[in-house]
Amino acid sequence: MTLNPAKQLRIDAHVGSLEAGKQADLVIWNGPPLSTLSVCMQTWIDGRKYFDREADIVRRGVDAKLQRQLIQTILMTGEKTTKKSQAEKDPSTWWARYDEFCNHGHHHDEHAHHEEHAGEE
Numbered sequence: 078m079t080l081n082p083a084k085q086l087r088i089d090a091h092v093g094s095l096e097a098g099k100q101a102d103l104v105i106w107n108g109p110p111l112s113t114l115s116v117c118m119q120t121w122i123d124g125r126k127y128f129d130r131e132a133d134i135v136r137r138g139v140d141a142k143l144q145r146q147l148i149q150t151i152l153m154t155g156e157k158t159t160k161k162s163q164a165e166k167d168p169s170t171w172w173a174r175y176d177e178f179c180n181h182g183h184h185h186d187e188h189a190h191h192e193e194h195a196g197e198e
Contacts, residue, residue, distance in 0.1 A: 083093025092100050102122045108115035120128040 080089060080093040083089040083091075090099075095101055095103070100123070103120070104110070104117055105119040105121075106115045107118050116130065117128065118130045119126060
């Protein structure tokens with residue numbers, strides 16, 4: 078919140094400007110904050126740095142190196158990879174089996190079965 082709205086709300090003693098003792102969350106951009114071309118360089122929340130683009134770039138390099146090492150270690154073991162089970166191949170099994178309209182859990186095929194036998198009662 079900027080200073081003028083904070084003054085209007087009479088909370089300018091606590092927020093609205095960057096001063097010692099005031100609460101503030103701060104984002105540092107490399108350009109206008111509303112531009113789609115701008116990138117967040119740093120994020121500070123309650124005086125603590127939560128994100129730093131330069132540190133993130135370094136961390137990405139370290140993570141990529143670790144990933145390559147892990148992949149090479151796995152490949153060097155010579156073990157065959159396991160085949161995907163039918164459940165892993167079938168996207169319909171990836172989601173929870175809960176139908177919010179029927180209020181009970183079931184598989185997709187069961188719903189068609191209920192509709193076929195609905196008039197038999």
